[in-house]
Amino acid sequence: MPVKLTFIQPDLQSEIEIPYFDYGVSAGFPSPALDFMENKIDLNKALSENPLATFYIRVEGHSMSGAGIDDKDVLVVDRSLEPADKKIAVCFIDGEFTVKRLSKKKEGLWLLPENPKYEPIKVSDESTLIIWGIVTYVIKKV
């Protein structure tokens, strides 16, 4: 009996996306970890609770070394947080940026360094101060 062949023209124009599984199809045992797969750690998300208000700033100098902020470290700064006593803040005082710990005393606000070689700054009535943002993390290369 002759073999009857029917030729079917493939339609190469249309696109159908077929899901591709690169696991579990071969005869082996599927990985028991698959059910527990999570996304990889994204430091961008982990270190900025509010990405819309977060900026990265590099530090030069040693006045905050006692707080773990050293020369060339990168700060994660969140502008949405409210300034509060004992927070470390990026401050713009009298025309210059600096990083200091805020300290609310009876006599007024102080910007405290964390290095005995540096003097605390008293925020006087004459000084113009902008608290630019609150430091939330320090990134350092070791």
Added chain:
Amino acid sequence: MYALVDCNNFYASCERLFQPGLVGKPIAVLSNNDGCIISRSDEAKVLGIPMGAPEFQVREQLRQSKVHVFSSNYALYGDLSQRVFDILRQFTPNVEEYSIDEAFLNFDGLDENLDYHDYGLQMRNRILKWLSIPVCVGVAPTKALSKVANKIARKFPKQTSGVHVIDTDKKRIKALKWTKIEDVWGIGFRLSKKMKDRNIYTAYDFVDPRHRAWIKLQMGVVGLRLVNELEGQSVLELEAPLTEKKTIAVTRSFPKALNDFDALRERVSTFASVCAEKLRAQKSCCQTVYVFLKTVDYPDGKRKSRGYQQLMTLPFATQSTLTLVQTAVHLLTEIYRRNPDLIFAKAGVIVSQLCPENEKQFDLFADENPKHLKLMQAMDHLNQKIGERKVKIGTQGEKTWNMKQEKLSPKYTTRFDEILTITCR
């Protein structure tokens, strides 16, 4: 209800975020290539620095008035613009990004008893605190009225705190009477002159029924829609974002006038290759290539600046840098061959007839060398990895490629090696 949120002097405000010392000082931002003034802070406006003026014409004035001048830093402005829109989305999901510094919002589906003035203040305060960018908010029942309300908020910051709501007919009429016809959304300079000839001086005059027929004649249905909108009947909705552009244009003024063919070829090649890159980024191909050149204004005043153009439709749609550059250079050669003595001030490459890359029509007899695709993928990959378009084709030179950006601030938010550095003394 709709709102228009507009950032005040957006580019200048972006520069101030990282240079707070410039708050209260005059700032001017220049266009690409440091050509003209495209943004001014309020202080620079007060000094009479003209908008759109070529930099070289006002250089002395800028220096004398101690205006802080910046090249445009679109990496920074683009990032902050996106942040502004994302903050607005925390208030309503319905946000139309109208321009880099303006958005229309719609509040359908939100609490009906919402205090819009208070809500607007919250937006304003959040954007100001998080990004130090001042915005004005205009709220009204229609888009055109929200533009009017915005203008009032901007003009009367003390009375409005930067937020104005038109929610009664009394307020609407007061606002229309205050709004000059040339400030109405969609009424350009020419049209407003015609209007004034008919004694239409304000938005209130414009909606007067007596003018309806004339407006229809002049502006067609667009004009009638505008009348409806200004009367408080909403006919314009938020527009969905255009995900794909219909044409892509790359045009630049030259830092100095050019006559040399090689120099022109370099420019046109570069513009064409940027077009190709943009096409690939949005996964499109183009079928038409258009090249134009504009001559300088001759100082003798006898000959005025003139444009020359050439267009070619390709037998196949493409996104290949090689094909586009070759075509653009061919068109340039045509223009140059006929006008070898001209001195050019500006050139551009525009590609159109775009189609998605996976839907391109094949021509039986002409198609692109399939190797182009792989080459382009490799080139894009390398350029993304190294940055700054290091891999390019032969006709793109080394030198003239760079834009003039002498006063460019760092890309504080998009380049890790350019983030703000502060000294802790």
